[in-house]
Amino acid sequence: MPYEINETHDPNLKSWVESANDPATDFPIQNLPFCEFDTLAEGEEELEGLPKDGGVGVLIGDHVLSLVSCEAEGLIEKELGRSDELGDIMDFASFSTSTPRILSRLRRVVSGILRKDGKRIARRPAAKSRILYRQSDVRFSEMIVCNYTDFYASIHHATTVGAMFRPDNPLLPNYKWVPIGYHGRASSIVPSGTTITRPRGQTKADDAAAPTFGPCKLLDYEMEVGFFVGRGNDIGAPINIEQAEDHIFGLCLVNDWSARDMQKWEYQPLGPFLAKNFATTVSPYVVTMEALAPFRCPAMKRPDGDPAPLPHLFSERDQKLGGIDITLEVFLTSKQMRDRNLSPIRLSKGSFKDMYWTIAQLLTHHASNGCNMQPGDLLASGTISGQSPDSRGCLLELTWDGPGKPRKPIELPTGEKRTFLEDGDEVIMKGYCEREGFRRIGFGECRGIIAPAPGSAR
């Protein structure tokens, strides 16, 4: 069942954490995303091998609220009651199996702890310093990901990319029937801020007789949205589309770094492999489905003439409210720009609502053959591009100027030009939701700087 808008979404709600009331923050009290964190306790940590605090946290303004400490202070259990439905707050994968009902109750409790006019915390002001950490003082982890699947759910992306390789027939016949996806590599998923080493790999020029092995020359990012599985399903037992969203814990931003020259040479016939699995960056915060309730919208209207989804992928409610209106922006700085203190330039602005398949359809499809989804699995949308050129979510599309034409570089404020990423470039992705009458909520950032390939003079 989709979550409903309730008092936790009230735009007038303020927090005693003052930075949460800043109109520019991604994390007002109306958001409350979960994260997995540990504190940087100098000295002690190294000696004991254990963080002072950590586990599941909640982002609020510039701070993180520790659920473990809240529990220790008696702030959670009494409100929530004892419940086996609340997963382990020290273990993110287990925590994500909490039922939607209990997550919703927990959201009210956390909102109550953090609101300015909250009574229980007002009576114990000293507790505030024991449950809250500055974000700059903690480490975020990429959360547990055992299985990672990447889809191809933006029809605009699929059409543009298809046109590069098959000008007359850009979209393959299965596209409008099958939510196309493939398995990605879970081990190389890293949290925002991790340096990305330029991969080396095999590439072959069209006119060359043989491939060569060396640093990737056409390094790209892909702007995606990911969603985490909460409760899983048993092997052999598909998920019905009407229940699909109950299995989704929340959303994050994903940068599916891509080595385009390697991809072109390797991807036939089994799909992308080394062109993608060297690194995938995620924003290490899970914006819950309940926080997104005010920003739900109809699924993308299929153009006239397109087939309806097959019955197992179709639900009236999903068509009506299966979309999510998330604005997605990609920014770039080069090393020169940072050295000169120039602001990042925006490369694109798109929306997650422009997807051909809803997240419920993606999950239902994935489990439709009986494949067992597990808590903490990450499913990503694939590159999100809209119809307009400035909404394209990767350089492969952004600098394409039509079949047979040379690529059109993007000019940076330093006079540098980019068709693909250079060493020292930083890609910064942002996502946020805005709607009249509601407080803006954001996804934080998903960023990474490119380091030179190993053993390379580039």
Next chain:
Amino acid sequence: MPYEINETHDPNLKSWVESANDPATDFPIQNLPFCEFDTLAEGEEELEGLPKDGGVGVLIGDHVLSLVSCEAEGLIEKELGRSDELGDIMDFASFSTSTPRILSRLRRVVSGILRKDGKRIARRPAAKSRILYRQSDVRFSEMIVCNYTDFYASIHHATTVGAMFRPDNPLLPNYKWVPIGYHGRASSIVPSGTTITRPRGQTKADDAAAPTFGPCKLLDYEMEVGFFVGRGNDIGAPINIEQAEDHIFGLCLVNDWSARDMQKWEYQPLGPFLAKNFATTVSPYVVTMEALAPFRCPAMKRPDGDPAPLPHLFSERDQKLGGIDITLEVFLTSKQMRDRNLSPIRLSKGSFKDMYWTIAQLLTHHASNGCNMQPGDLLASGTISGQSPDSRGCLLELTWDGPGKPRKPIELPTGEKRTFLEDGDEVIMKGYCEREGFRRIGFGECRGIIAPAPGSAR
């Protein structure tokens, strides 16, 4: 460094576990594969939620030797000395990170415990009953697999399958340069003996206007060999081919169940997905690289005119000894055959030595872009087929009769016919190594029975 043949391979070595001396056993004292097991302690187990014994075991004849119990009896530590290089024997993934040096020493210790003329155990015959379990009394797990990659390393398989879809151009231009592979689904890897539910999925007949959703009609198996990663590598730090085998813990059998009709409709452009991820069966025993030392052979000789591997995938030593001569057999029974007590029929007999790429090349390629391999990762070869038709490792190839021709069914002793698998069919895979002057060692079995699709009258 490859392991050398030593006294643990001596064919005259006998064990006090009598079943290990049976010439037909897969698990003589010269083999000693590792497994992850727990005991079925009736009553107690359910009450306490804990097995009586378990963790890493060693297969010997019809029995399993418990390393935990050996340690408790003081049989391991004293011999091995305290060593940080030995991973946790309660945790298979951690155990697999043990260094080759320490695994080799452990093999000598275990061989010493199990040999008939071993002195320490002879002095304490009572300990024998505390360290050994009948295989029929324990449960084997599929071992921890966090990341699963499937390759396409048999050129005979790639050529035959390619010919079905592209008669004039069966092998794609990248095949002889790039060890083609893709990520599989880790969650649905199951141990031998697990029932396999026929998947449902989208398929489209060539002459149909639209696809339909229903039970797979062309269900197939794929005979593969898998290898487990022991020690991993850091992200961004490739593995050199000269060191690659040091990162390999051992081998097992893999059945990569495949829904051919779903595969055909879904696989473009990102590769196989739901056609494969409903289940993958493994033999839950790891035959170590050291046990295989006597059966090493040159890498497959590339046909004249084929390119040499690029330098990062080439090593003289790997060319000389990178192959492994494992005979692979696939058997089938139908329900009717089992009801009438008929023996399984053999569908194929091939060899793992017929691979275009060695396991060292597969692992080196996988990490060549900096992708981090992790302990317990499973990498599988892809379907193993030889040049002769009776060595083909899947029904897609076995019942193919040439382009445009109808499939040629396999006749069972009951008069039943098979082009693909029917409900109730059981597929049984076996693997073993034989060489003059050495004791035969085997991989055990990898088996699974097909159950009807959910909600299906099939």
